[in-house]
Amino acid sequence: MKKRAVFLDRDGVLNRTIIRNGKPYPPASVDELEIMPGVVDGLQRLKEANFVLIVVSNQPDVRRGITSRSTVEDINNSLAKLLPIDRFKICYHDNSDVCDCRKPNPGMLIAGAGDFDIDMASSYMVGDRWKDMEAGISAGCRTIFIEQGYNEKQPKVFDYKVSYFTDAVNIIMEGEM
Ligand SMILES: [Mg+2]
Numbered sequence: 737m738k739k740r741a742v743f744l745d746r747d748g749v750l751n752r753t754i755i756r757n758g759k760p761y762p763p764a765s766v767d768e769l770e771i772m773p774g775v776v777d778g779l780q781r782l783k784e785a786n787f788v789l790i791v792v793s794n795q796p797d798v799r800r801g802i803t804s805r806s807t808v809e810d811i812n813n814s815l816a817k818l819l820p821i822d823r824f825k826i827c828y829h830d831n832s833d834v835c836d837c838r839k840p841n842p843g844m845l846i847a848g849a850g851d852f853d854i855d856m857a858s859s860y861m862v863g864d865r866w867k868d869m870e871a872g873i874s875a876g877c878r879t880i881f882i883e884q885g886y887n888e889k890q891p892k893v894f895d896y897k898v899s900y901f902t903d904a905v906n907i908i909m910e911g912e913m
């Protein structure tokens with residue numbers, strides 16, 4: 737039997753973003769890493785319900801020379817120690833690279849699904865930006881938008897909109913009953 741996954745955006749979903757002019761940015765280092773409320777308990781509940789937990793994260797600041805790949809990996813390693821994440825899929829490209837992995841493209845979700853033999857139609861993508869929702873839709877997942885009130889383009893299409901990570905977990909778990 738195929739497994740189900742929850743694909744998780746990283747910044748603004750698992751950890752708090754740094755907000756400048758209303759737009760979210762990733763923590764610059766592990767020192768700025770702060771896990772969002774409800775994430776530790778929520779992921780534990782999903783894990784107990786046998787969901788595979790796959791982080792799918794765009795990190796274009798590496799390509800832009802703003803941060804280093806090792807800084808991104810340090811943050812991921814810290815998250816991996818605190819949270820029951822099964823796999824990290826990271827896109828280090830920018831738009832000019834025209835890669836398949838950078839969200840809104842679904843490449844990281846498709847690769848993650850291949851790693852674990854995942855049924856997309858019964859899986860979820862949880863994110864805080866329009867590219868997360870578009871990637872989830874393109875991959876054939878159900879999508880949950882955690883609205884953070886950023887001053888930027890908003891997603892037009894998604895299955896659910898919530899304010900907190902715990903709400904997203906509740907929606908996923910309701911489908912279990
Ligand atoms: Mg995000």
Ligand SMILES: [Zn+2]
Nearest residue numbers: 827835837838
């Ligand atoms: Zn990429």
